[in-house]
Amino acid sequence: EVQLVESGGGLIQPGGSLRLSCAASEFIVSSNYMTWVRQAPGKGLEWVSVIYPGGTTYYADSVKGRFTISRDNSRNTVYLQVHSLRAEDTAVYYCARIYYHSSGYYFIDYWGQGTLVTVSS
């Protein structure tokens, strides 16, 4: 069964850094599009970043220059390095797999359980 398990969240002071991890099982991370989506408490979903099988990455404007998505193929794990954290980055961060349908469409088919990042002094 496909599983995504996030870790690395916690309480961090404004301006601090964290590295979120997403360990995948039953599929190969490097052969798939992988994405991070976050959700602030009581708020909606916000797309954060994506990494393509070839290594290309994209970011939401709200995190560009502060967040970096990467992967470790040997560990079958995706990471989100977050820097210069602000109060508004407080959220549950979900790791997810993007499925590429043969008809040419992309959608998220598997999600992790999420890891909470709280930015507060």
Place this chain on the structure above:
Amino acid sequence: DIQMTQSPSSLSASVGDRVTITCRASQSISNYLNWYQQKPGKAPRLLIYAASSLQSEVPSRFSGTGSGTDFTLTISSLQPEDFATYYCQQSYSTVWAFGQGTKVEIK
């Protein structure tokens, strides 16, 4: 970047009601539009992809229509398990975006 706007933000409905949620893109996204359902404390679940294709194991009371900038999600007969928040999401551009969500509550 492409912005997605859903309406209404919330609605109250009864079991058996027909419910329609709309989603508008700030520019044409063809039919690169997905719909997700999220229940409290849970990760979202895909309902519809490519604007109108039903994901496997999703009940047929869910349907999606639209193309270009305007899309709708319809629940033909609301069931107790359908009370949740629904999000549209565009996959047209390299930078994705979700709508702000529509919360469907019990009347």
